[in-house]
Amino acid sequence: MDSSHPVSETSLKLMVVGDSMSHGREGDFTWRFRxxxxxRKEEVDFTFVGPFTGTFVPEKPRLHHPPDFNPPVNHSGGYAKGVDFRxxxxxxxxxxxxxxRKLIGQQVEEYQPDYLLVMLGFNDMAWGVGGPEDAIFWMGELIETARHDKPDVRIALANVPQPTPKQGTERLAEMIDRYNCLLEDSLERWRRECQTSPMELVxxxxxxxxxxxxxxxxxxxxLGEFQIAKAFSRTLVDAFGVGxxxxxxxSEIPERPTSIPERTAAEARSYGFDVTWDAVYGARRYDxxxxxxGESTxxxxxxxxxxxxxxxxxxxxxxxxxxxxxxxxxxNWVAQSGWSETASATSRLCLSPGSEDVAMEPDTELVFVHLREAGPEGHWDIDFHEVII
Structure with missing residues (x-):
C-alpha cells in the first residue's frame, strides 16, 4: 500500500467508515479501491483519510495453543496484487x-473529512447487539458526534444489504428490512438537525x-466490490456533484488467484495428526x-x-x-485450486481416559468448563483437552 501520493490542500477528504464489508480481507481489491x-477517472481532486490503510489479516496458526477469545483486529493486510492507492x-x-459512535468524534476531529461514506449497521443486528430501533438510535448518535467535530461534514449514508438467505436467518432479514425503512424515515429529521451538514442515502x-x-x-x-462502489458513486454524483x-x-470481472498450497506436511501425534502447509496469499479458507x-476413497x-x-x-x-x-x-468459496501433493504419516495413538466430574459454568459471552483428570495423578501427560459443545 502506497500512501505517498501527493495531496493538495484543496483535495476533498473522504473517510470511509464501515465494517468488514468496507475493511476487506487480505487479497481483496475492496470497494474502496474501486x-x-x-x-480518478472522473478527475476529482480527492484523498482518502483515516487511521488505517490495510485490510483484515486472517488469524495465524495456533496449533497446541488455546484460542485467543478476544484478539485485536489486524488491519495491516495487503490488497490484491498490483493494487497501489492511498x-x-x-x-x-x-x-x-x-x-x-464512541470513536467517530476523535477521527473526525483529527482528519477533518469533507465527506463521510458510512456503511454500518449489519453487525449490530446480526450479532444480537440490538434491534433495528437500537441501531438507528446509535446511528443518530454517530451522526451527531461527527457533526459536533465538523458541523459542515457531508454524509453519504448507506442502508444495510440483505445477505443471502439461509435457514435460521429469517429474523435477521426482517430486522434489516425494518432498519432500512427506519433509516429512510430518519434522514429528513437528521437533515433538519444540522442544515450545514448535508446527508444523502446510498x-x-x-x-x-x-x-x-x-x-x-x-x-x-x-463483482460485489464494484456494486457497492457504484452505489456510492451514484450518490456522490447525483446528490453532491462529485464526478x-x-x-x-x-463486463469482465477479475478472478481471484487461487493457487495450490505447497509444502503440505503431516506429523503423527498421540491424539491423531498435525497437518500444515504454506499459507496462500489471499486464501479465504482451505479444504x-x-x-x-493406498486407498482410492x-x-x-x-x-x-x-x-x-x-x-x-x-x-x-x-x-x-x-x-x-x-x-x-x-x-475461495467461488473457486477452488487443484489439490496439493500428498503428505502421509502413520498413526501412533496414545489417548488418556476421559475427564471426570465435568461441570459447565455459562457466562454472558463464554462457557467455562471445569473438569478433573481421570486416572492416577501424574500418570498422564496431557497436551490439551478437546471440548465439544
Whole structure:
C-alpha cells in the first residue's frame, strides 16, 4: 500500500467508515479501491483519510495453543496484487454502530473529512447487539458526534444489504428490512438537525446483490466490490456533484488467484495428526481431505481458516498404526485450486481416559468448563483437552 501520493490542500477528504464489508480481507481489491479508481477517472481532486490503510489479516496458526477469545483486529493486510492507492480508511472487521459512535468524534476531529461514506449497521443486528430501533438510535448518535467535530461534514449514508438467505436467518432479514425503512424515515429529521451538514442515502441494498456478488453470502466478491462502489458513486454524483457520471461495472470481472498450497506436511501425534502447509496469499479458507494410505476413497473433507489442521478423529475414527494420506487445496468459496501433493504419516495413538466430574459454568459471552483428570495423578501427560459443545 502506497500512501505517498501527493495531496493538495484543496483535495476533498473522504473517510470511509464501515465494517468488514468496507475493511476487506487480505487479497481483496475492496470497494474502496474501486471507488478510488472511479474518482480518478472522473478527475476529482480527492484523498482518502483515516487511521488505517490495510485490510483484515486472517488469524495465524495456533496449533497446541488455546484460542485467543478476544484478539485485536489486524488491519495491516495487503490488497490484491498490483493494487497501489492511498488507502486510508476507518473501517474494521466486526465493527458495529454501537461501538463506532464512541470513536467517530476523535477521527473526525483529527482528519477533518469533507465527506463521510458510512456503511454500518449489519453487525449490530446480526450479532444480537440490538434491534433495528437500537441501531438507528446509535446511528443518530454517530451522526451527531461527527457533526459536533465538523458541523459542515457531508454524509453519504448507506442502508444495510440483505445477505443471502439461509435457514435460521429469517429474523435477521426482517430486522434489516425494518432498519432500512427506519433509516429512510430518519434522514429528513437528521437533515433538519444540522442544515450545514448535508446527508444523502446510498442505496447499497438495491445495488449490491449478495446472492450473486458475495463470496459467503455477506462479504463482497469482486463483482460485489464494484456494486457497492457504484452505489456510492451514484450518490456522490447525483446528490453532491462529485464526478459527472456514476461508475460503470465492467463486463469482465477479475478472478481471484487461487493457487495450490505447497509444502503440505503431516506429523503423527498421540491424539491423531498435525497437518500444515504454506499459507496462500489471499486464501479465504482451505479444504483438507484424508484417506487410508493406498486407498482410492477419501474418508473426510473439512474446512480450515488457517494453514493448519489438528486431526483428532472426531469426524472419522483414526485406526492406530495405520498410514494416512492428506491433501489440501485453496478454497475461495467461488473457486477452488487443484489439490496439493500428498503428505502421509502413520498413526501412533496414545489417548488418556476421559475427564471426570465435568461441570459447565455459562457466562454472558463464554462457557467455562471445569473438569478433573481421570486416572492416577501424574500418570498422564496431557497436551490439551478437546471440548465439544
Amino acid at each position: 471507488l478510488w479508481q472511479w474518482l 488507502s486510508n480508511h476507518f473501517s474494521l472487521w466486526g465493527e458495529q454502530t454501537y461501538h463506532c 442505496q447499497v441494498t438495491e445495488t449490491y446483490i449478495c446472492t450473486e456478488a458475495s463470496y459467503d453470502g455477506v462479504h463482497p466478491a469482486a 459527472k457520471k456514476e461508475l460503470e461495472i465492467p 483438507l481431505r484424508m484417506r487410508i494410505g 477419501w474418508l473426510s473433507e473439512s474446512q480450515h481458516d488457517t494453514n493448519e489442521a489438528l486431526i483428532t478423529g472426531n469426524e472419522v475414527p483414526i485406526e492406530d498404526q495405520t498410514e494416512y494420506e492428506f491433501q489440501v487445496r485453496t478454497d
